[in-house]
Amino acid sequence: MDRLIDEAGAAGLSRYWRRNISQLESSELAYALRALEKVAGHVGHNVGRIEWAGMSRDDTDVIVLDPGLIMGDYPIPASMFDYLVGIVVHEALHRKEWTELVWKKSHEATSDMPVREKIAFHKIVYTGEDIYVDLFSQRNILGEYVRLAREVELRQEEPFLGDIAVSLDRLVHHWRRSAFEQNKSAGVEQMDQVLRLLHESTGELRSIGFASGGVVRRCELRARLYLETWKKIAPHVEGWKILDMSLLWYPRDGSEKVRPIRRKRKVQTRLSANLAQDIEEKLAAHSADITPIIRKVAGADNPDVVPTSRWDFNNPISPVVDPRMIGRIQGVLQSYAERVTVFNRGLTSGRVDRRRLHRAPVNGRCFFDRQALPNLDWNICLLVDASGSMAGARWRMVESILATLHKAFHGFRNRLQAFGYFEVDGVCMLSSLLDGKRVLSIPPSGQTASGQALIAAAYFMPKDARRRFIIHVTDGESNFGCDVQIGIDHCLAERIHLVTLGVACKDREAMVEQYGNGIQFLDHFGQLPGAIEHLLKWTLLGEAKALMAGSRPVRQKASVV
Structure with a gap:
């Protein structure tokens, strides 16, 4: 592969802009995907995910890259990364220009065509679409990356063409190569006659790229052009040998929506499960989908894990807070703070x-x-249950609790975070409830995924030497996602103090069974300072006793408070 890239004239353009690199395999592969996603973002929206082979559980609308191309050489050489950029841009342009719609329209017009003739026609459409997107890429610098990928792919195809001078496979190979070179001849008179007809189509494809009327109009023009081109060349290529007799596109039946399938690039290497999981976790830290983070803690094969996403779906509120209650809570905090x-x-x-x-x-x-x-120098995270059962008076009470705790903890040297979690269409959503000094709110909905919310909150807490607290506000047991005990154990393993405020809980015995001594129940807002003091006393003094005894604090079950 390195030899093919050198022969193709790799310029190493990516060395001028790619800065996040690593010699660690999982980090470098994750950085590479993140960089490629940014490049695809310059191509257009909705171009699909970009993944290494072995990562995806669903290859629908995914640009799959072969990790075998670069594994073992880290950081990835600039010339090799240029090749990866070229592949991504090429495939992303197919999605931007709706190549699948071209296939569908071509299929509708040739549904009665004999199989052998349809195979030959598919090669014309497949190559024509590749030429179209490559021409489209030449509008900016991304065309240089596509040129490198095209040269490498054409060189890889040459050994499979064999010694046969005239074949349909060699014809489309020469068509794509000569579309971007001055030499328009294949060296065989029988093929040169057909190539002249195909070069006329190349000029038409270039014009279609600048046509007005939107992407659907361009798809219709291309589908019509391929049909007309096939009618012109069909008499000349009749009887020509076809080396690859596979259909390059077919509709997948058995579902309500017929989905066109285009031939995928051949992938020879797949990532191991552990390496794929490490890469997914590193990518999740900077993306909306944080499910890989949950799976690493709860187990990759845990059937209870549900999709988890960060989504700041919130709105500002103006809660009424009691300054005297804020002062009481601050007094409690100062009483239990280090000196x-x-x-x-x-x-x-x-x-x-x-x-x-x-x-x-x-x-x-x-x-x-x-x-x-x-010395109030703590990392504090307020985690609020925003499930549907919290709606109404409970949620207004929770908003007051959130605003009061925010005022009480704000200042000093504390670092404060606040998240609300809820469920929408089977997805656990985690939304930030703080924007600078503003307190935000979200509309309660769905089920309670406390276990996964605790894991996510613990992951996004700062990893410094300061004492870390998660104050979890909920009204009932977790009934969605992984077991809440997994989240509790994860907080213990990360040395994070977890305290829970049970707001208007109906089944207190079940809550105590689930959260142990780390829960305090609130029936009305006035009990908040006492609850905070009880939990801090249980947490901090319990930790001090454990340290004096030379062991870590042990979570115990408790009776109803």
């Missing part, structure tokens, strides 16, 4: 400062004061 010693020197009274005794005869400022001030 830092602060010295105030140069005072006129207090304890004698031996280092400043020389100031006594001058101005008398030879005293100091030592204070132990609370």
